Each structure stands twice: as structure tokens, then as C-alpha cells.
Amino acid sequence: MSRHVVVIGNGMVGARFAEEVRRRDPDGARVSLTVLGAESHPAYNRVLLSTVLAGGLRPGMVALPAADGVEVHLGVAVTGIDRAARVVHADDGSTHHYDELVLATGCRAWLPPVDGLGADGVPASGVSVFRDLDDCERILATAVPGARVAVVGGGLLGVEAARGLTGRGVAVTLVHPRTHLMEGLLDPEAGDVLAGALREIGIDVRCGVGAKAWDPATGLDCDDGSRIAADAVVVATGVRANTVLAADAGLAVDRGIRVDDRLATDDGRVHAIGDCAQHPGAAPGLVQSGWEQAAVLADLLTGTDPAARYRGTRPVTRLKAQGIDLAAVGDVDAGDEQLRISDPYRGRYGVLSLRADRVTGAVLIGLPDAAATITGLYDSGAPAPSDRLALLLGRALPGEAAPVTDPGRLPGTAIVCRCNTVTKNALVAAWRAGATDVDALARRTRATTGCGSCRDAVCGIRDWLGRADPTAVDLWQADAV
Numbered sequence: 001m002s003r004h005v006v007v008i009g010n011g012m013v014g015a016r017f018a019e020e021v022r023r024r025d026p027d028g029a030r031v032s033l034t035v036l037g038a039e040s041h042p043a044y045n046r047v048l049l050s051t052v053l054a055g056g057l058r059p060g061m062v063a064l065p066a067a068d069g070v071e072v073h074l075g076v077a078v079t080g081i082d083r084a085a086r087v088v089h090a091d092d093g094s095t096h097h098y099d100e101l102v103l104a105t106g107c108r109a110w111l112p113p114v115d116g117l118g119a120d121g122v123p124a125s126g127v128s129v130f131r132d133l134d135d136c137e138r139i140l141a142t143a144v145p146g147a148r149v150a151v152v153g154g155g156l157l158g159v160e161a162a163r164g165l166t167g168r169g170v171a172v173t174l175v176h177p178r179t180h181l182m183e184g185l186l187d188p189e190a191g192d193v194l195a196g197a198l199r200e201i202g203i204d205v206r207c208g209v210g211a212k213a214w215d216p217a218t219g220l221d222c223d224d225g226s227r228i229a230a231d232a233v234v235v236a237t238g239v240r241a242n243t244v245l246a247a248d249a250g251l252a253v254d255r256g257i258r259v260d261d262r263l264a265t266d267d268g269r270v271h272a273i274g275d276c277a278q279h280p281g282a283a284p285g286l287v288q289s290g291w292e293q294a295a296v297l298a299d300l301l302t303g304t305d306p307a308a309r310y311r312g313t314r315p316v317t318r319l320k321a322q323g324i325d326l327a328a329v330g331d332v333d334a335g336d337e338q339l340r341i342s343d344p345y346r347g348r349y350g351v352l353s354l355r356a357d358r359v360t361g362a363v364l365i366g367l368p369d370a371a372a373t374i375t376g377l378y379d380s381g382a383p384a385p386s387d388r389l390a391l392l393l394g395r396a397l398p399g400e401a402a403p404v405t406d407p408g409r410l411p412g413t414a415i416v417c418r419c420n421t422v423t424k425n426a427l428v429a430a431w432r433a434g435a436t437d438v439d440a441l442a443r444r445t446r447a448t449t450g451c452g453s454c455r456d457a458v459c460g461i462r463d464w465l466g467r468a469d470p471t472a473v474d475l476w477q478a479d480a481v
């Protein structure tokens with residue numbers, strides 16, 4: 001008899017988990033699935049909301065594939081978990097029995113306690129957070145050319161929102177209470193280079209300035225005494241993991257729901273994956289971690305691989321802002337060997353840290369070739385070339401490290417699509433199996449279906465394979481496909 005698994009959350013990771021289970025158990029012989037999702041939309045790619053805001057995609061174009069043979073309830077929020085009875089209660093009055101329970105409840109946007117912005121996490125009139133499709137559509141309704149919008153929060157999402165709105169002809173002021181933008185990832189110099197690049201495209205960036213009060217009639221008052229005349233406010237001041245259900249059920253919760261390498265909570269029948277989960281090796285807030293966790297948990301719950309374990313994800317963050325290339329890799333550690341270049345007038349900045357010849361961290365702005373090569377070295381753990389400066393500048397390094405921009409010389413084990421952890425080897429194997437265009441490669445490997453930033457690299461590999469004799473393609477240093 002099959003085990004019944006209930007999934008709470010039909011977001012990027014809950015939906016992926018259902019898909020992973022059905023890939024392993026297409027007929028439901030081993031696992032039957034019920035997914036309960038609070039949002040009324042079918043599962044969609046949240047990562048692409050920044051692209052929607054920037055006008056690169058329409059809201060209807062971000063749907064995620066739906067797995068067959070899964071009972072999905074949309075617009076249904078779970079309100080309680082009875083672990084003794086192994087039942088969850090939902091706000092539509094329904095109850096659902098489980099053998100195994102998967103929490104994939106994600107995060108919610110945090111609304112700071114600023115007068116007029118809203119209460120109890122609910123934004124006031126003229127105010128939007130930036131987390132889901134409804135938020136995105138609300139922001140788009142105000143984003144007409146000539147509108148004035150204040151973006152509060154200069155983290156990754158605030159910067160992406162500001163850039164996207166500017167591209168739509170909106171006059172954007174970005175206020176950030178810290179001394180520099182994206183301070184969690186960038187050092188002050190990198191933050192200043194980013195601010196310079198944003199000012200260059202017309203965004204009024206104000207660091208060291210916090211929001212004090214919002215009044216739709218007058219605008220946004222700031223703590224430096226200034227007032228920003230704005231028609232609307234977008235708040236991007238961080239997220240909090242949705243842990244209340246777990247905490248109320250007596251599960252161990254810290255900043256997320258604590259899980260071990262099997263993605264199990266302190267109740268072995270209850271699991272947590274994605275943004276709501278806290279695993280010591282996971283990079284918070286990145287979909288790659290959640291999708292890797294979904295695959296491991298599907299291996300375990302279908303019995304496909306009882307030895308599967310999630311060991312963590314090496315973080316790589318990319319800004320999705322047209323015209324600004326920014327990548328942050330690992331941790332730039334003050335104790336490591338460091339190299340830094342700064343060219344603020346041309347919007348370029350790079351810092352690279354290494355230990356025992358291996359890349360431990362980097363921040364790269366306006367240096368796409370270096371970003372590609374350094375990320376490859378970081379992923380593979382291969383030794384960095386001795387000419388560190390050439391590496392940081394993204395220059396050709398004959399015989400030492402293959403620039404990722406040359407698909408033929410890219411190692412087979414290099415990760416091309418980060419969101420889905422797809423290597424060059426996997427793409428070559430898919431090509432050999434008949435997937436000879438980008439859509440077919442995407443269907444077979446899932447490359448390009450996350451944030452989409454690897455599309456050019458996948459096209460490059462497709463073109464290279466098309467030029468070469470595919471049966472004779474040397475996988476170059478690749479041991480296995």
C-alpha cells in the first residue's frame with residue numbers, strides 16, 4: 001500500500017517536490033500526494049517576478065510544470081498540525097491525514113514598524129511588499145510611465161525592483177538605512193559601485209536614510225528630515241520564514257524549521273524543505289537549495305535512494321537587473337589571500353579571496369567573464385591559476401583555467417544552470433539523446449527553467465555541439481556523464 005504524503009505549500013519547492021516524487025513514482029504506487037497551497041494561483045516561478053516587474057515576461061508566463069497524479073488544493077491554508085493524530089487542519093474546514101508531512105511554507109515579506117506602512121504584516125494603501133504574484137500585479141498597476149515610486153530597502157530584491165521599475169519609465173527613489181547597498185553580500189566599496197551604476201540609469205539612491213512615515217497624500221518621510229514625493233511605496237526590507245505552524249506543533253524552530261541531512265524535523269514523520277527550513281549547510285533564500293532538498297526528500301520518501309542525504313549548497317547569488325552584472329560567490333574572508341580591483345567610473349569592481357589556491361569567495365560587478373570563470377573554479381574546487389589578476393579581469397588563461405565563455409574548453413563537471421544544478425556533462429548527454437535545441441535541452445535537463453540567467457551559456461553549448469560532431473565530442477576532463 002502506498003504512503004500518503006501531505007505537502008503544505010504549493011510554492012517553488014513544494015511543487016518541485018511533488019514533481020520529483022512523480023518522476024520517481026509515476027503511477028503513485030509508492031506515494032500518494034496531497035498539496036495544500038494558500039495562494040490561489042497554480043505554482044509559479046517566484047524567481048521570475050523580478051523579470052515580470054522589469055517587463056521581460058508577462059505574469060501569465062511564469063507557471064511551473066504541474067505534476068500529474070497529485071491532489072492539489074489551491075487557496076487553502078493549513079491552520080494546525082495534530083502530530084499525535086497525524087492530521088492537518090485547513091482554513092476551509094477540511095482535514096487531511098498523513099503518513100509523512102512535508103512543510104514547504106516558504107517565507108513572507110517583513111513589513112517594518114514604520115508609521116503608515118501597514119499593520120500585522122498587511123500593507124496599507126499605496127504600499128506593496130514584493131513576494132508573490134499578487135504583490136507583483138499590485139506594483140505593476142502603479143508602475144505607469146511618469147509615476148513616482150519609493151523603494152524601501154536596498155537589498156537584492158529592492159535593487160531588482162528599483163531597476164525593473166526604472167525600465168518602465170517610473171521615477172524611482174531607493175532608500176536604504178545602512179551605509180551601503182546589499183550590505184549582507186557586498187563590502188562598502190562594492191556597494192558604492194552598485195549605487196553608482198544605479199544612479200547612472202536614473203535611480204535616486206539614498207543610503208544611510210530610513211523610512212519614518214508614509215502618507216499617501218504627501219509621500220514618504222525619512223529619518224534624515226527629507227520627504228520623498230511618491231505615489232506608491234514598494235517595501236523590500238527582508239523576509240521571515242513561515243514557522244508558526246511548526247512552532248505551534250511543538251517542532252524545533254530557530255530562524256527556520258530545524259532539519260537534519262534527511263530533511264527531517266525532530267519528528268521523523270515531519271519534514272521541512274525550502275525557505276522555511278533551516279539546515280546548517282543551506283544558503284537561505286536561494287531556490288537551488290530548496291530544489292536540491294526536494295530531490296533528496298523525494299529519493300527518501302519514495303524509497304528510491306534510502307541513503308540520500310542533503311549536505312548543503314554552495315551559495316552563488318546573481319543580481320537580475322538589466323545592464324548590471326553582479327555575482328557574489330561564497331564568503332570573502334578577511335583571513336584569506338585577497339585581491340581587489342576597483343574601477344568605479346566604469347562600474348567595475350572585483351574582490352577575490354582564496355585559501356590554499358582555491359576560491360573561497362568573490363564579489364564581481366561589471367566583470368561577467370571573470371564571474372563565469374571564478375564561479376566555475378568555486379564549484380569545482382579546482383586550483384586557481386597563478387595569475388590572479390588575469391583571473392579577476394576575466395582574461396584568457398591559456399593552459400591554466402578554461403573560461404566558461406568557451407564551451408568547448410569548459411570542464412564537463414562545470415555547473416551551467418545553478419538553480420537546477422545542471423552540468424555541462426548533463427547537457428551533452430541530453431544532446432546525444434536527441435535534445436538538440438534549447439527548449440528540448442530545458443525539458444530534458446531543466447537547465448534555464450529557474451532564474452533563466454544561464455540561457456546564453458546553454459545556447460553557447462548547443463551551438464558548440466552543433467558545430468562539432470556530437471558522437472565525437474570530447475567531454476574534456478569529464479569523467480562521467
Ligand SMILES: Cc1cc2nc3c(=O)[nH]c(=O)nc-3n(C[C@H](O)[C@H](O)[C@H](O)COP(=O)(O)OP(=O)(O)OC[C@H]3O[C@@H](n4cnc5c(N)ncnc54)[C@H](O)[C@@H]3O)c2cc1C
Pocket residue numbers: 008009010011012013014036037038039046047048049050076077078079104105106107130131132157242245273274275276285286287288290318320451
Ligand atoms: C522577487 C523575487 C526574486 C527572487 N530571485 C531569486 C533568484 O534570483 N535566485 C534565487 O535563488 N532565489 C530567488 N528568490 C527566492 C526564491 O523565490 C525562493 O528561494 C523560493 O521561492 C523558495 O521556495 P519555497 O517553496 O520554499 O517558498 P515559496 O516559493 O515562498 O512558497 C511557499 C508557499 O507556501 C505557501 N504557504 C505558506 N504557509 C502556508 C500554509 N499555512 N498553508 C498552505 N500554504 C502555505 C505560501 O503561500 C507559498 O505559496 C526570489 C524571490 C523573490 C520574491
